[in-house]
Amino acid sequence: CLELPHIMILIDDPDRQIIEPLFEQTASYDKLYDTDLMQNGGHITGWFLPNGPETEVIEAKLEALCDRETFNKKYGCTDAQALLPYAVGDGNHSMATAKAYWEEVKKGLTAEEQENHPARFALVEVVNIHDESLIIEPIHRALFGVDADELLGALTDFYNGEGCKAYVADEAPKSETAHFFPFCSASKSSVFVVENPKWAIPVATIQTGLDAYLETHTSAKIDYIHGTDVVVSLAEKPGNLGFILPDIAKNDLFRGVVFDGVLPRKTFSMGEAHEKRYYMEAKTIVK
Structure with missing residues (x-):
């Protein structure tokens, strides 16, 4: 009532x-x-x-x-x-x-x-x-049951196949249009870069690639994590890898929906x- x-x-x-x-x-x-x-x-x-x-x-x-x-x-x-x-x-x-x-x-x-x-x-x-x-705070991604090199290679192939240019770098690129994601695992910590992204906001870029990977790797799991320190702690364990997502620009949220459609799940946290x-x-x- x-x-x-x-x-x-x-x-x-x-x-x-x-x-x-x-x-x-x-x-x-x-x-x-x-x-x-x-x-x-x-x-x-x-x-x-x-x-x-x-x-x-x-x-x-x-x-x-x-x-x-x-x-x-x-x-x-x-x-x-x-x-x-x-x-x-x-x-x-x-x-x-x-x-x-x-x-x-x-x-x-x-x-x-x-x-x-x-x-x-x-x-x-x-x-x-x-x-x-x-x-508005970002929500990070943690992968479980993955091989870091295999995962990064699969993501690189996926984005290149979508007409982007993807690679692992030691530091963030200077390009203002590239989407990039610091990552860490038990064996390495670097930055995953996607140049010429076809998605309007970074979270849509990384989630699309991860969804494609998880669809063909059913033993791998993903979780959505608040707090960079928690992601780093989880990623230190063998078989895990964490992606750190950038802060969400308020000006990008509506633009992201306008051009990409419904935002990916767990795009951001409000408060x-x-x-x-x-x-x-x-x-x-x-x-």
């Missing part, structure tokens, strides 16, 4: 024109809650914006994110790429659950009832990806685990 999701919908608003101006107007809004959070979670305050001039301005600015001409100029794309005004940054399972529930509910509704039934809508939090409080345990708002999903 109630929806308590943690669906975080991201928007790409580098000029901070949609959400941030609202903070200067909070004195005119009704305060809904103002409380400390448990377990050193900080403090949270929420205000209510009634339907009216303020919400109309917000909706107009959100709608402007869909302007095709502006969108193409922003990302250097053409009409061949799909518009992407919003991206689910976290809570994709909550979004899928809401969708699955709606598919069941609407079976018993008339077309008129379906138009405004509360289960048709999901409760989401719209967040500007450029908000300073939103910390720390202890920051994601609070549910402050709910929505009725039954009449």
